[in-house]
Amino acid sequence: MSVIRTDIAIIGAGMAGASLAAMIGDRARIVLIEREAQPGYHSTGRSAAFWQESYGGPQVQPLTTASGPLLKAEGVLHPRGxxxxxxxxxxxxxxxxxxxxxxxxxxxxxxxxxxxxxxxxxxxxxxxxxxxxxSCRDIDVAMLHARFLARARAAGTTLLVDAPLDGVERVGGGWRLATRAGEVRADVVVNAAGAWASAVAAMAGAMPTLVxxxxxxxxxxxxxxxxxxxxxxxxxxxxxxxxxxxxxxxxxxxxxxxxxxxxxxxxxxxxxxxxxxxxxxxxxxxxxxxxxxxxxxxxxxAPDRAPIYGFDPHAPGFFWCAGQGGFGIQTAPAGAMLAAALLLRQPPPEPVSAIDAARYAPDRVYRAG
Ligand SMILES: Cc1cc2nc3c(=O)[nH]c(=O)nc-3n(C[C@H](O)[C@H](O)[C@H](O)COP(=O)(O)OP(=O)(O)OC[C@H]3O[C@@H](n4cnc5c(N)ncnc54)[C@H](O)[C@@H]3O)c2cc1C
Missing domain, CATH: 3.30.9.10 (D-Amino Acid Oxidase, subunit A, domain 2)
Incomplete structure (x- = not known):
């Protein structure tokens, strides 16, 4: 099997990985690595499918509120209350x-x-x-997820399905990833593995027990x-x-x-x-x-129930996009926008520029012990 070389390897093609790939696919080479044959098989495909501004409390609300107009623009919201x-x-x-x-x-x-x-x-x-x-709305989750995946692919992202990640190794200044679909070499690994985020972090030598x-x-x-x-x-x-x-x-x-x-x-x-x-x-x-x-x-x-977006302070080139809890659909567009800016080390764009990214940084979880 040939080796795929890329800038960024994202582990997990659920809502977190798909939305992030859609945001950055035109600015970097991306490989999206998914264990299942069908992306969305796990949490993303099992949600209650609502957007509710108060759900998750004040620490989640900035991401939910900023996502509202973005979801509306996607045409995936329907009145509920x-x-x-x-x-x-x-x-x-x-x-x-x-x-x-x-x-x-x-x-x-x-x-x-x-x-x-x-x-x-x-x-x-x-x-x-x-x-x-x-203001509560129903979300058409399948359509939103499919849109993000389609946008990512149109921008050149490679989606590997049936490709469980078996190992991650730091090699030189980058990463060697062993998957069932072949080897991937990447400068940066993004942990968007949902419930498996801690397991993926453990493979990479990052702090394993955050999620x-x-x-x-x-x-x-x-x-x-x-x-x-x-x-x-x-x-x-x-x-x-x-x-x-x-x-x-x-x-x-x-x-x-x-x-x-x-x-x-x-x-x-x-x-x-x-x-x-x-x-x-x-x-x-x-x-x-x-x-x-x-x-x-x-x-x-995460222990404080806020999502984790940012580079791991101890594992160079390892980026967290995890811990979306019960809010990973309703926060997806804004969460991905914020994560994209942090990942590419660019200023966050207007819909998320007022959000305090530090409250979602991995090091706040490390510091809390
Ligand atoms: C019952 C229920 C109701 C919910 N209701 C809502 C709601 O109304 N509104 C809302 O906003 N949110 C809701 N949520 C939360 C929302 O579903 C999640 O926050 C969101 O789906 C998380 O997306 P994710 O991509 O992180 O996880 P997932 O969709 O689980 O994606 C992670 C992916 O990573 C892959 N993966 C893991 N390990 C590996 C590996 N080693 N190699 C390759 N691939 C790997 C998995 O196969 C999986 O596809 C609900 C959740 C549940 C369970």
Missing amino acids: TIHVADADGERALESLAAELAGGGIDFTVLDRAALEAAVPGIRPAFRRGIGEP QPFRRTIVQLAVDPPTVPDLPLVMDARGRFYFKPEAGGRLWLSPHDETPVDPHDVAPEELDVAVAIDRLEQAVEWRVVKRERAWAGLRSF
């Missing part, structure tokens, strides 16, 4: 959320019981108050009455569930689970599905008619 709901035990969480939304300049409305019932017909009387976050994957479950249900298409995304203020409508009157429901696991091709646990349905039945008066399918994916976080 969120209603955060609270029972008596959730009142305090709802108040903190209102303060956070106000602090972040995010448009919101406070809903009394009557307004809540009108927005979510069938919500049980225990839920007395809510907060509407109307921890957590399992998150979604179940698709047929419910009675069927959901209406304009039902908002409904989020429990205490973080016990969220649900949103799906085509054909169906419902996507998550128990908002967050179970630490080793990176793998994750499947849903029966218990998490049962917990989700139980929490739904405590929240609304609808009847669950059928459990149609369930899936799980991995959301991978």
